[in-house]
Structures are given as structure tokens and as C-alpha cells.
Amino acid sequence: MTSPNPRSTASIRSHPLHVMLVPVPIVCFLATLITDIVYWQSTNMLWADMSAWLLTVGLIVSVFAVLAGLIDFLGDPRIRRLRAAWIHVLGNVAVLVLSIFNALVHTRDAYTSVVPTGLILSGLVALILLVTGWNGWSMVYRHGVGVRGIQS
């Protein structure tokens, strides 16, 4: 039996790994924007430290999410034919590159670890994530990527 839908190669018993992993970096990177804003307004270092941890955890889990996503992307040509998939991949590459820079900026000490460069990078990443997230959902909910066909 072959599924009519594009197949997820990196999956366990039809559960695609990529979608299990991506919520972690998405939440971490969006939360970084929030903790950066709170630090900017309060200058309480606790919030800047929180941003640094969020970025680190987000980047570490991203490594695995990227691997799973890339395997899926390369594993089924039907995925590569989707416009949404290309927007999703290229946008998230930008998210990762900006977040690596952002993590480095956050290793600075005190105020300039966040304001203004860190804050700007966190904002840009959040904006790109809205686009790549939307396209990721399109891949699953409109094009059925990784969704096994219902057997009758």
C-alpha cells in the first residue's frame, strides 16, 4: 500500500519526528523576544539570562529538528515540489543563522547583550517564524505531508 500523500522519511511508526521536535525551538525563539523586551524595559539581568538559556536550548534542539526535516525534504520528491516546503526550508535557515548570531550577541555582558542588536534579531526571528510556521502547517494540513492515508 502506498500513501497518496508525500511521505515523512524520518518517522517512527508513521509519526514524523520533525513535527515533534520543532515546537521546542519555535517556543524558545518566540519566548526570547518576550524576555528580551522585559529585560529592555526592566534592565533586570534575570530576563537577559533567561533569553540566553532559551536561545541555547532552542539551538540545540534545532540541530535534531533540522536533521529530521532535511531527511524528509530529501526523502520524497513530492515534498520538494511544494512551494510551501521551499519557503519553509529557506525561512528556517534564516531563523537559525540569525539565532546563532543572536546567541553570540547574548554572550555579551549586561545591557548590550540585548539592546539593541539582540532585541532586533529576536524580533526578526519571530517575524520569519510566523511565515515559516504558516507554510509548515500548509505542508501538513493542505498537502498532507507525512499524513498516512486512511485505510478503508
Add this chain to the structure above:
Amino acid sequence: MRLLPCTAMAALLLALAACGPEASDPRRQLGHDPYLPPLHQYLLPPMHVAKVVGWNGATPQAAPGLTVRAFATGLANPRSLYVLPNGDVLVVETGEPPPSMSRPKDLVMNVVEKEAHSRTKPGQRILLFRSTKGDGVPDVKTVFLEHLHSPFGVVLVGNDLYVANTDAVVRYPYTPGETQITAPGVTLCELPGGPIDHHWTKSLTAGPDGTKLYAGVGSNSNITENGLQAEVGRASVWEIDRATGAHREYATGLRNPNGLQFEPQTHVLWAVVNERDELGPDLVPDYLTSVRDGAFYGWPYSYYGQHLDPRVQPQRPDLVARAVAPDYALSSHVAPLGLVFYHGTSLPAHYRGGAFVGEHGSWNRSVLNGYKIVFIPFADGRPAGLPEDVVTGFLVDGDKARGRPVGLAVDAQGALLIADDAGNSVWRVSAAAP
């Protein structure tokens, strides 16, 4: 396929690490009016520590007219020295309290710090060395005081011996000639210690009339990254009343003041100060300065007077307006930790009245700086001339450290003693045989 982006990423990070201003000649940053370049904030700050390799029989090199030999070896992190009136030499074996961690960067920094220090577990005690023949060659060694809490400063006033642990100044009864103190200490005054205890070495000296003690209390961060609330009572020199233990902040804005010493001729307090990191290879110059009652020396808000540090928020223009520029720059990141005015007679006359400074050496600079003892001539109680290298040879093969000098003292014979924590030794510098 996936190798390519990984290689590209590694190359990008290396390129980032390399970016930033080139280190300039440290000689532009010596004395009264140091060159101060524009500040630079890194994406990846340089972390160039000299790997500690030990002496393996080698010795440091002394300037012409001087000779160096080992006074004591095989120690456990000797960092400071004190000479008792009978000539006994106290060697403080110490190390930092457990490091704290508030963000991922601290993980990396803790590893880097380990690399730059001796692997020997610090003794957390004070050893006594006695030369019974009076020739400066110790033939008696005892454990003078033990179970201390990251001790650093020591001073004797009358029969009261004060030890500055990282969290308190403790008084012990001392009987002249004794080689061990077993009596429990009495806390005279608590000092800012943990749980965060970034600059932990508490330097200690006594005022000329003996009624007051002066303790150096370093900042709790590079530049307030642990929060301003962690800096209460820090980056200052405390004046502590010997009778009551009451204290006040004698001078403030001194990021990490060490080597507190009264200049013998003018009775003015001096200190060597470690300035802030991560603003470039040539910022901010560490310095030697007189410490004036009530003066504010800038940290954290500004450096060298009114040069603002953008990393500090909220700023304090009222404090910056009265920030005093220090007296004498030693160049950037040399990490001066030891200071002694030479009032002996056995070294060449050139050294009389001047100051020796022990430079522990840089970690935050692509080209290493410090790792030596310099001499600064004084006239009328003020620095008068450029620093001269007195003891070198702590670095080998360009970027490895045989040892790292810290505290200094002058012994009963007038020789200069150097505590070398990474080399686990104490060196003795005397006049070369004519």
C-alpha cells in the same frame, strides 16, 4: 552534502572570532596618559589563555643586577605573601570559591579559567617558612593556619593577626616566634562573599597608625552582568575599624582592587586595579593608583574618568561627573594582583622607594600581556618614569605559561618574594653577586 554547510558554519564562526581590532603596542598604554582606542564589542570575545605547563626545573629571568632562585616549590596555589616582624614568611595557599552559573556563557568561562590555572587543589591555608640562618633560605616549614575560606590578605598589627577570607576579616592571636596558630579566629567584619563571588581575592592592609584596616573588595561581575543588586558593597576599598569592626566604603568604583599598600614616605594608600574586559584588546588599561578617601573611580559606569561604558543601564551621570581618572596605567588585561613598595636596602639602589607590581597575565587579548613583575620608579611618593621589566620568563613557546605571578613581599633580608600560583612556587629575587 550536509558536510558543506557544517564547514561553512565553522569557517564563519572562526571568522567571527578573528574579527575585532588588532592588539596595539602595550607601551602606548603606560603611565599617566594612556592611549584609549574606541571601544569594540565582540560577537565572540578572544579567549586566549596561556596553558599552564609548569617550570620543570627552569626559573624566571631577572633584570641585570638581580638573581632569582626558588624560595619554595611544590606548593598548592600560593597567591599571597606576608613577612612577619621576625622574618618568618607567610605563604597563603588559596583558590576561588565554587563558581556560580547564571547563563550558558558561564559554563565556557569556567572551563577557560581552569585551563589558565594550576591543576593542584588549593591549600586554603597559610604556610610559614623560616630561615634560621637568616640567609633567606628557608629551613623550617610549618602549617601556620588551616581550614580557611579562600583567604588572600594578611596583616599583623601588634599581636593581632588578621586574615581576609573571601567572606570575612578574621582576627587571630599571634605570639612572636610561634609557627602555628591553633586558637580559633574571631570575625572582625564580614565581607561580601557568595553565593556569587566573582572577584574573590580580598586584599588587606593596616593604616599607618594601626587603628584601621583596609580591605579590597572586588566587583561581582565583569560589568554588572550579575545585576546591580549583586554589587552592594563591592568594587570598593573598605575601611574597617579595628576596635569595633565597623566599616565604611573608603573609595568606590575600583573594579578589582588588590595589593593595598601604604606608600611609606607619604602614607597614602595605593592599589593595583583590574579593569573591565570585552571592550577590545586595548581596553580598559589596568592601573596603579593612589586611593583617595571618598573618591569614585568610575566602575561600572565609566572608565578613566568620564569614558562611558554602554553596557551599564541605568547610567548614573551624577557619579560619572565626579569619577576620578587613576594615576598610572599598566596597559590592558595584564591583571595586576601584587604590589609592594621597596624599602629594603639589599637590592640595587635604583629600586629604593619604587613599586614592584605582579602581573598575573591576560586571557582576554589575542596577544598575551603581563605575565611578569614590573618596577615603577617613584619620586616624592608619585610614579616617576616608565615601568621596567624586572622578572620575566613566565611564558614559554609564546603562549604557554610556566607560572603566573600574583602577590609580592619584601623579606627580612630585603629580597623580593613572588607568589606564583600556576607554578606552585615562591621565587626570591636578590642582588646578583658582584
